[in-house]
Amino acid sequence: MKKTLIAILKIVVPLAVGVYLIWYYYNQMSQEDRDTTIYAIQNADYIWLLLSVAIGFVSHLSRAYRWKYTLEPMGYKPKFWHLYHGVMIGYIVNLTIPRSGEASRAGFLYNSDRVPFTKSFGTIIAERAVDLIMLGIITLITVGMQYSKMDEIQNLIMGYGSENQKDDGGGIGSYILIAVAVIALIGIILILTNQKIRTKIMDLLSGVWEGIRSIFKSKNPGGFILHTFIIWICYLAMFIVAFKALPETTDMPVAGSLAAFIAGTVGLLFIPGGIGAYPALVAIITTFYLFPEHYADAEGSGPHPQAYAIGWLIWLAQTALIVGLGIISLLLGSMIKKKAISNEPIGSDTGESE
Helix, strand or coil: CHHHHHHHHHHHHHHHHHHHHHHHHHHHCCHHHHHHHHHHHHHCCHHHHHHHHHHHHHHHHHHHHHHHHHHHHHCCCCCHHHHHHHHHHHHHHHHHCCCCHHHHHHHHHHHHHCCCHHHHHHHHHHHHHHHHHHHHHHHHHHHHHCHHHHHHHHHHHHHHHHHHHHHCCCCHHHHHHHHHHHHHHHHHHHHHHCHHHHHHHHHHHHHHHHHHHHHHHCCCHHHHHHHHHHHHHHHHHHHHHHHHHCHHHCCCCHHHHHHHHHHHHHHHHHCHHHCCHHHHHHHHHHHHHHCHHHHHHCCCCCCCHHHHHHHHHHHHHHHHHHHHHHHHHHHHHHHHHHHHHHCCCCCCCCCCCC
C-alpha cells in the first residue's frame, strides 16, 4: 500500500506542479494581457514557433553536456541524462521559488550519482559566472551596433519602470530592500554566533571555489567553451526565429532582436519567471524598431499591441517548454533517484559512477 501511494505521488506531484504554474501565471495576467496572448496564439505561425522551441531544447541538452566538463576534474562522471534531468528540474523549480533551482539541481545530482552537494553546487555557480560574462559580451556587441539609439531605448524602459512604480504606490521596492537588509543582518548574526553554521558556510565556499577551479582543470576546455557558445547561439537563435511567428513582427532587424533579447533577459532576472516584465520589455524594444510611429502618435500609451503579442508569445513558448520538459524530468528523475538509492554506491570520490 505504501509503495503504491509513493508511486502515485511521484506521478501526481510533478503534474500538480505543472498545473499550479499554469494557474499561477494565468492568474497574474490582466484581462488585456490575456486578450493579447489569445490574439498571439490564434495568429501565430507554429512552424516558426516550433523551430524556436526545438532550438531551445538543443540549448538545454548542450547545457547538460557542458556540466560534465566541470565535474570530471573532481573525479565524477554522472550519466548524461542524469545531468539533463538535473538541469530541467532546476529550471522548473526556479519558476516556483526564485534562484532555488541551482540548489535543486545540485541536490538531484547527489541523489542520482552521489556527487557531493557543495562540489556540484560550486560548478553551477562557476557556470553562472561564465554565462554572465557571455551576457555581458552580447550586451556590449548590441550596444556597439546601435550606440546612437541607446538613449532613446533607455528612456522608454525607464518610462515603463516609472509607470509601474506609480501603479504600486512606489513602496514595493522599498519594502523589498528592507526585507533583504533584515535577512542579511540575521544571516550575519547567525554566522558569527553559530560554529555549525560557520562550518557549513565554509564548506559551501570551498565547494564553490573548487567548482570554479574545475573549469580551468578540465581535460577538455575546448569542449566547455564550444558548448558555452552553442548554448548562447541557441538562446539568440530561438529568440530571433520566434519573431517570424507573427506577420507583423517578421521583419524585426537583428540589431532589434538582440536589444529585445537583452531587455527580456533583464525581466527574467528580476521577476520570477519573467511574468509581465519579460513580454513588456520585449514589446517596448519591438515597438521602437517596428512601430516607431506608435510612440510619436500615442505618447505614454505603452507599446504597440502587436509588439505585446509577440512578447507574450515568446514568453509563453519558452515557459511552456521549461514546464513541459521539467515535468517529464521530475517524473523520470524520481525513478532515477529510487534506482540510485537501491544500488548504492553509485558514485564516489574516486569518480566511480553508475
